Amino acid sequence: MSIWLDDPKKFRTLAGQAHQVAMNMLRPISRTYDRAEHEYPKELDMLAAMIDGLAESGASEGAGAAGVRRDESEADAGVKNGANLASVMSIAEMCWGDVGLLLSMPRQGLGNSAIASVADDEQLKRFEGVWAGMAITEPGTGSDSANITTTSVLDGDEYVINGEKIYVTSGDRADHIVVWATLDRELGRSAIKSFVVAKGTPGMRVDRLEHKLGIRASDTATIIFENCRVPKENLLGSPEIDPKQGFAGAMATFDNTRPLVASMAVGCATAALDLTRELLAQAGVVVDYDRPACLQSAAAAKVLQMEADLEAARLLMLQAAWMADNRKPNSLEASMAKAKAGRVGSDITLSCVELCGTVGYSENELLEKWARDSKILDIFEGTQQIQQLIIARRVLGLSSAELK
Numbered sequence: 231m232s233i234w235l236d237d238p239k240k241f242r243t244l245a246g247q248a249h250q251v252a253m254n255m256l257r258p259i260s261r262t263y264d265r266a267e268h269e270y271p272k273e274l275d276m277l278a279a280m281i282d283g284l285a286e287s288g289a290s291e292g293a294g295a296a297g298v299r300r301d302e303s304e305a306d307a308g309v310k311n312g313a314n315l316a317s318v319m320s321i322a323e324m325c326w327g328d329v330g331l332l333l334s335m336p337r338q339g340l341g342n343s344a345i346a347s348v349a350d351d352e353q354l355k356r357f358e359g360v361w362a363g364m365a366i367t368e369p370g371t372g373s374d375s376a377n378i379t380t381t382s383v384l385d386g387d388e389y390v391i392n393g394e395k396i397y398v399t400s401g402d403r404a405d406h407i408v409v410w411a412t413l414d415r416e417l418g419r420s421a422i423k424s425f426v427v428a429k430g431t432p433g434m435r436v437d438r439l440e441h442k443l444g445i446r447a448s449d450t451a452t453i454i455f456e457n458c459r460v461p462k463e464n465l466l467g468s469p470e471i472d473p474k475q476g477f478a479g480a481m482a483t484f485d486n487t488r489p490l491v492a493s494m495a496v497g498c499a500t501a502a503l504d505l506t507r508e509l510l511a512q513a514g515v516v517v518d519y520d521r522p523a524c525l526q527s528a529a530a531a532k533v534l535q536m537e538a539d540l541e542a543a544r545l546l547m548l549q550a551a552w553m554a555d556n557r558k559p560n561s562l563e564a565s566m567a568k569a570k571a572g573r574v575g576s577d578i579t580l581s582c583v584e585l586c587g588t589v590g591y592s593e594n595e596l597l598e599k600w601a602r603d604s605k606i607l608d609i610f611e612g613t614q615q616i617q618q619l620i621i622a623r624r625v626l627g628l629s630s631a632e633l634k
Contacts, residue, residue, distance in 0.1 A: 241315065248319075259271060259328075261274055263331065265446075267441065269353070278337060289413075312556075314554040315551045318492070322544075325497025327503075329445055337360065343364075343486050345357050345360075345362055348466040348482060353464075361406065363403075365410065368394060373612065378393075380395065380455065381415065389460050390458065391434075391455045396452045399450055399613065401439075401451025402451045407453065408424050420471055423466070427460050433459060435454050436451045444606055446577055491611045492547040492567040494575075496543055496571050502582040503533070503536055506533070506586055533585075536574075543575070566616045568612060569614055576604045576607070619633070
């Protein structure tokens with residue numbers, strides 16, 4: 231099976247529509263909601279309704295929170311450009327407009343990807359149409375998700391959840407939260423499962439909203455669970471504890487969401503680079519693609535280097551999403567895409583601020599905002615350092631116990 235790393239023709243219309251939305255709907259309100267932190271962008275309701283309509287009609291080709299379900303019946307169906315590829319292409323275009331607003335889109339939360347990846351068929355139908363945030367990180371457990379201490383104990387027909395989750399994207403706005411908790415701390419990572427908890431469930435409360443460097447349009451919450459009871463049917467996937475499998479079911483979510491985060495970084499960096507080219511051209515800086523970088527101005531050489539880094543990140547993003555569409559294990563490629571895009575996204579946006587001088591640093595343009603927004607994309611869904619560790623394990627064939 232071969233892969234041709236180019237934008238599939240059938241998704242170019244979708245990507246073009248997403249770009250128009252980014253330019254005409256997101257860019258105009260970008261600065262407004264950056265300043266009005268925690269205020270819900272009401273303009274997104276109409277946009278979310280449009281996306282829902284496209285999804286129902288089948289015209290969206292999966293431009294939303296897709297999953298990485300491994301359906302063996304599709305294994306030999308031939309090369310497929312599907313929902314994951316459509317999602318990364320459209321999300322990159324939307325983040326050309328604004329990352330924080332994209333993260334604030336109703337019914338497109340990271341928890342929706344978890345449901346799409348791990349839920350069984352009955353759960354997929356039951357949770358269709360919900361807006362789900364995802365609660366993983368804890369005060370004492372950052373990058374090492376295997377050390378989660380939030381507990382979930384079966385009591386009759388319900389699980390009782392206790393613990394604290396921090397940095398939950400859309401934690402206050404979403405109507406459901408996918409919570410990662412352990413069924414038995416002594417069994418380690420194999421006992422970690424994910425649970426869908428509806429907003430308003432007794433025992434679950436939003437403790438506070440965070441003030442952040444970037445993506446201020448998106449709410450980021452701390453959520454406390456105190457004897458929070460949820461139906462046992464809300465455990466995503468199988469309730470069985472399989473030491474051989476570990477918590478692969480829960481971690482499968484990341485195989486999908488990491489390429490999505492990579493696409494956010496690609497979109498934000500593309501926005502910064504596009505504007506920087508325009509500003510440099512106005513200042514008389516010419517980028518000549520027919521001459522070696524060493525024979526051009528320092529600014530032009532920097533632009534060429536940034537373009538090469540951005541293209542590498544984009545190709546890794548497309549590869550990881552394509553592999554998910556074709557039911558191929560993509561854990562290594564998802565981490566490679568996330569690591570590359572997260573790093574170069576932050577590097578490019580900061581370099582653009584530097585190249586544009588006072589214009590880049592002031593609020594007259596969005597360059598300084600994009601530099602602030604991009605940093606989180608190198609941190610959440612697994613930091614740069616964690617991605618490199620995962621990549622090393624995959625390449626060397628070592629377990630997490632063998633390479634820490």
